[in-house]
Amino acid sequence: DTAVSQTPKYLVTQMGNDKSIKCEQNLGHDTMYWYKQDSKKFLKIMFSYNNKELIINETVPNRFSPKSPDKAHLNLHINSLELGDSAVYFCASTQGNPPWNEQFFGPGTRLTVL
Amino acid sequence: GDSVTQMEGPVTLSEEAFLTINCTYTATGYPSLFWYVQYPGEGLQLLLKATKADDKGSNKGFEATYRKETTSFHLEKGSVQVSDSAVYFCALSELDTGNQFYFGTGTSLTVIP
Numbered sequence: 001d002t003a004v005s006q007t008p009k010y011l012v013t014q015m016g017n018d019k020s021i022k023c024e025q026n027l028g029h030d031t032m033y034w035y036k037q038d039s040k041k042f043l044k045i046m047f048s049y050n051n052k053e054l055i056i057n058e059t060v061p062n063r064f065s066p067k068s069p070d071k072a073h074l075n076l077h078i079n080s081l082e083l084g085d086s087a088v089y090f091c092a093s094t095q096g097n098p099p100w101n102e103q104f105f106g107p108g109t110r111l112t113v114l
Numbered sequence: 115g116d117s118v119t120q121m122e123g124p125v126t127l128s129e130e131a132f133l134t135i136n137c138t139y140t141a142t143g144y145p146s147l148f149w150y151v152q153y154p155g156e157g158l159q160l161l162l163k164a165t166k167a168d169d170k171g172s173n174k175g176f177e178a179t180y181r182k183e184t185t186s187f188h189l190e191k192g193s194v195q196v197s198d199s200a201v202y203f204c205a206l207s208e209l210d211t212g213n214q215f216y217f218g219t220g221t222s223l224t225v226i227p
């Protein structure tokens with residue numbers, strides 16, 4: 001019973017391509033996130049969706065666009081991929097309130113741009 | 115704004131050694147504090163948490179106490195094992211920031227036999 005799942009686990013593609021990463025959670029949470037983890041393990045939040053509405057959008061290039069068809073899914077679309085986009089992308093979810101609820105993370109998608 | 119600072123790594127210890135990973139935070143209100151662990155090739159998992167001052171979180175032999183007076187949440191374990199080798203992240207969240215999580219930079223721990 002995977003709580004937060006992501007597909008694909010690995011993604012290798014050429015510069016300039018467009019790709020998507022899918023995320024699904026079966027925890028009934030109302031808030032979902034996308035994080036980017038670089039080679040030094042630093043986690044940077046990219047987006048947050050609460051009840052299908054964007055509530056955080058950090059300084060991420062507009063080539064990245066989150067899409068949430070329903071509150072159990074938050075997909076990440078990336079256009080015109082660049083070398084610097086190579087990283088591990090994590091999806092996470094949490095119940096919006098109270099704040100002491102932890103975030104649950106997916107297994108990650110390792111994106112390699114050649 | 116809110117932030118988390120944790121000690122730089124990497125940390126290398128011998129099996130059965132004592133572990134401390136320091137974490138301090140800055141917050142505008144009354145945050146909840148967390149330690150997450152990331153094993154190689156996996157996502158982050160919650161290790162322990164504390165929701166108010168003087169609370170102690172514990173799990174798998176790890177402990178951390180929420181110290182409001184020193185704004186700290188240091189992670190400790192009395193005797194580490196090879197299987198504890200992982201990256202450890204300190205994090206906070208609070209209602210005032212819409213439950214946004216703030217993660218530290220992570221501390222890599224390697225335990226050698």
